[in-house]
Amino acid sequence: MRRKLTPRGRERRDQLMECGARLFAERGYHPTSVADVVAALGVGKGVFYWYFASKEELLTELLKASNHDLRKRQQQAIGEEADPVRRIELGIRASLAWFAEHREYFAIIQFAATDETFAPVLARNREIAIADTIRHLKDGIVDGRIADRDPALLAHAIHGVVAELTRHSLVEGNLPLDEVADLCVAFCLEGLAG
Amino acid sequence: MRRKLTPRGRERRDQLMECGARLFAERGYHPTSVADVVAALGVGKGVFYWYFASKEELLTELLKASNHDLRKRQQQAIGEEADPVRRIELGIRASLAWFAEHREYFAIIQFAATDETFAPVLARNREIAIADTIRHLKDGIVDGRIADRDPALLAHAIHGVVAELTRHSLVEGNLPLDEVADLCVAFCLEGLAG
DNA sequence: GCCGCACTTGACCGCGCGGTCAACATTCTC
DNA sequence: GAGAATGTTGACCGCGCGGTCAAGTGCGGC
Incomplete structure (x- = not known):
């Protein structure tokens, strides 16, 4: 594992991360060996350990990078929106x-x-994502737009809906994003009663 | 792995499953070795392979047994209840x-x-659990008590809430079951608006 | 032209894994 | 109490893993 990377080196690192992400997603972390990752790229094993200290580090970097990207997307979506309920919807x-x-x-x-x-x-x-949601929920509770229940639990409930609908409808199924999003938002805001 | 088990054998099998469940839960499946399981019980490795064909089989049996138990509990709870919305609540x-x-x-x-x-x-x-939920949802939609949206997605939304609140509030946290259940039911039935 | 550094190679290492098995102990059956 | 069936032991096996490293390659700067 080296600190200074030339453009060429950065590209290799990205290739390894992309390749690792694909294989980890397809087969899982433990069943995917470092040998599998480098073989998929057609390079020697040493290349991997030039860019990463360990297999663990690769996954940790993937988690950091993906979380960073997701959060950026959420913040861009919410922007300057003032209405807390609408902020929650945009986040979802x-x-x-x-x-x-x-x-x-x-x-x-x-x-x-x-x-x-x-x-x-x-x-x-x-925790960070939940804390964001809790802020919006508290604003909505103050406004009287959201029922006065434990905001932490409500935030987790929302995240649970998002996670399961993502898994079922987007990852396993392949349903149209807009339809899933509409139902998800409707369920979170109004429940089954709608 | 043997088919015929005397009472003594059944007890050993149960011990291994309990022990495996504990270790798998604490450290995870891959990081827990068969040697760990038998060591925790203070017996030789051969004992494990007398009762289970493989480590995989142990986990599969654990999954089957737990699912069977959970379903039994749900069915007992729902009993003869006629109201579909109430059936969903009791299931949750x-x-x-x-x-x-x-x-x-x-x-x-x-x-x-x-x-x-x-x-x-x-x-x-x-899928089986979801199918149960979908039946209740459809009944509720016919009655006009539940909004006419895709029942499959609604069922997954409910299961997502239950799963995440279980994880956060019961497994990681240690909140009182009744409070969590009340909020979970309220969220699923009425959403944030309450 | 050549030095040095970024990068690559792949044989190799030690380890701990899942799984096997021959021998042995205990308990049932008649 | 003989013999079968059930249960137990732990040394052993082969393998594939994560990780190492001495050696080599090729490019940029001087």
Whole structure:
């Protein structure tokens, strides 16, 4: 693992991350060996350890990069919107849209959440996302637009809906993003009663 | 692996499953070796392979047994209830109650869902549970008590809420079951608007 | 022209894994 | 109490893993 990377080196690193993401998503982290990753790229094993200290580090970097990207997308979507309920809706839609474009990351994140080694990173990422949602919820509760219940639990409920609809409808199924997003937003705002 | 088991044998098998469940939940499936399982019980490795054909089989049996138990609990809870909305509520409460009592299974199920080898078993279990929910939802839609939206997506939304609240509030946190269940039911039935 | 650094190679290492098995112990059956 | 069936032992096996490294390649700067 080296610090200084030339443009050529940065490209290799990106190739390894892309390749790793694909294989981890397809077969899972443990069943994918470092040998598999470098073989898929047609290079020697040493290349991997030139860019990453370990297999663990590759996954950690993938998790960091994907979370960074997702958050950027959410923040851009919410922008300057003042209405807290609308902010929640825009956040939900941005998450679904991002996962629709990066389906391969879903399985990776899902796995990482169950692994002692990576769970801390994931937990931190999730806490930040939840904290964002809680802020909007509290604003909505003050406005009287949202029922006065524990905002932390409500935030987790929303994230649960988003996660499961992402998995079922976007990753496994291939339903139109807009329809899924509309239902997701409607369910979160009005429940089954609608 | 043997078919005929005396009472003594059945007890050993149960010990191995309990032990495996605990270790898989604590450290994860891959990082837990068969040697760890038998060591925790203080017996030789051969014992494991007398009762199970492989490590995979142990996990598969754990998944089957837990699913069977959870379903039994749900069916007992729903009983003869006629109101479809109430049936959904009772199902939600039964699921949360079961997981509150069997927290160790949550991590195992979560992992199995991300592993190529076990995903099929989990997918089948989930499909059955979803199908149950869909039946109640359709009844509710006919009655006009539930909004006329895609019942499959609604069912997944509900399961997403239950799963995430289970994870956060019951498994990681340790919140009172009743409070979590009340909020979960309220969110599913009425959404944030309440 | 050549030095040095970024980068690549692939044989190799040690380890711990899942799984096997011959021998042995205990318990049932008649 | 003989013999079969059930249950137990732990040394052993082969393998493939994550990771190392001495050697080599090719490019940019001087």
